[in-house]
Amino acid sequence: MMSVRLTPYLVLPGTAGEAIAFYEKALDAQVLFKQTFGEMPANPEFPIGEEQKHLVAHAMVQVGESQLMFSDTDAGRPIQLGDQVTICITTKDASLSKRYFEGLKDGGTVIMDLHEAFFSPAYGQVKDKFGVTFHLFTEGEAMN
Known part of the structure; x- marks a missing residue:
């Protein structure tokens, strides 16, 4: 059986760090990974202002047998209705990710092309x- 997980992904307007701390107390969540925009490799195409470096670029917490992912919105990108909770589909197989991506974009909108990161x-x-x-x-x- 292929390994596929669907994980709720919460995108918050600068409050992801607070939300993670809240869920640590409220749900006994354990932080598995947390990286701020300031901790990411610099990208000249997307410069990060000093006031945004503390914001959460990506985090994963464990609650019981489940996981939740978090990030703050990118600088200057307000949350659109429906985007506050998204779904992350995780696989170990790039060809399966591509197949799912192609299927989901039928009649939809590509936000970010499937790419090596x-x-x-x-x-x-x-x-x-x-x-x-x-x-x-x-x-x-990634094959860097």
Whole structure:
């Protein structure tokens, strides 16, 4: 059986760090990973202002047997209705991520093309025809 997980992904307007601390207390959440925009490799195409470096770029917490992912909105990108909770589909197979991405974009909108990123061999974002945003995340090292 292929390994596929669907994980709720909460995008917050600068309050992801507060939300994570809240869930640590309220739900006994354990932080598995947390990286701020300031801790990410610098990208000249997307410069980060000093006031945004403390914001959460990506985090994962464990609650019981489930996981939640978090990030703050990118600088200057307000949250659109329906985007506050998105779904991350995680696989270990880039070809499966591509198949899911292609299926979901039928009648939908590509937010970020499926591509190799520093954190994944195949990552992309697509909003399906129902307005639901999916992140396709392939586990494993990118071929840098």
